[in-house]
Amino acid sequence: MVDSIPEGARYTASEVAERTGVSLEQAKRLWRALGFPEAGDEAFYTEDDLVALTTLTDILATGIIDFDLAVNLTRGVGLTMxxxxxxxxxxxxxxxxxxxxxxxxxxxxxxxxxxxxxxxxxxxxxxxxxxxxxxxxALARLEASEAEDLGTTQVTVGFADIVSFTALSNTLTQEKIGDLVELFESRCADVIAVQQGRVIKSLGDSVLFVNDDPIRAYDTAEGIINVIGRDPRMPDVRLGLATGSVVTRLGDVFGPPVNMAARLTAVARRNRVIIDETTAAVLPPEQFETRRLPARPVRGFGIVEPVAVRRH
Structure with a gap:
């Protein structure tokens, strides 16, 4: 049972299903995918709700997509909106x-x-x-991809993390925490956009980004350190970079480089960039100086030798 009936509600779930030409269970799945609560047998759905589901079923009728893909895409719309x-x-x-x-x-x-x-x-x-x-x-990136599997792409993944965020947040008011997170995310997003990268997601005290060019990924990392870690009003940050093939699904990226970039922030010094061996191998040595750090266990990867990096 939902908490309240919306203004203009006039249809039950069964009536919506009948009018849109899908089964009751299919109508409920599409509705849930949009992120809205279900109702019981009461009249809960409005004319706008009916139009929205009719739009989805009209797309299905074209045969361009099947029902499972419709649910998948609808979930993306619901989450985003x-x-x-x-x-x-x-x-x-x-x-x-x-x-x-x-x-x-x-x-x-x-x-x-x-x-x-x-x-x-x-x-x-x-x-x-x-x-x-x-x-x-997105279509341009797909066209430019050299991967045999269209669902994968070769990128450098970056992970920016605020140092000791939990301890810091315990000393701030809720309003100041919100302001800090907003400023952190907005500054990171600006730097990432300037370097032609993409923000994949932000998690409050961290930001995950990707870039097709490892040099630009490094410049992104350095840029984030400059606008956050070296600003006396902001906390310190740590940056990890890892290069390799990732799978793109539902607006997110998955694969070893994503996990490695996140793990590397745990071993990075404050306001420093740490990279993996693959990234070190693709950065031109005439521009960058790399130095292997002592081997250490990294969860999920065994013993790893992180690499410190800086420009000449």
């Missing part, structure tokens, strides 16, 4: 607080008034533009 909505609302709350326009918490009316139809309509246009632009970039 849920995070974007939370991001948008929390950013607006922070903005209104800074302007002194929030007197009570939760200030739903004030936030809703700021997120007017006029604002959201324009923001919706931005979402569509960004999606199309990123789609073009």
């Amino acid at each position: 849920a995070r974007l909505s939370d991001w948008e609302v929390s950013a607006m709350v922070h903005h209104l607080e800074a302007l002194g326009r929030l007197e009570e918490r939760p200030a739903v009316k004030e936030v809703a008034a700021a997120l007017t139809d006029e604002f959201n309509e324009r923001f919706e246009g931005l979402i569509t533009y960004a999606w199309r632009r990123h789609m073009s970039a």
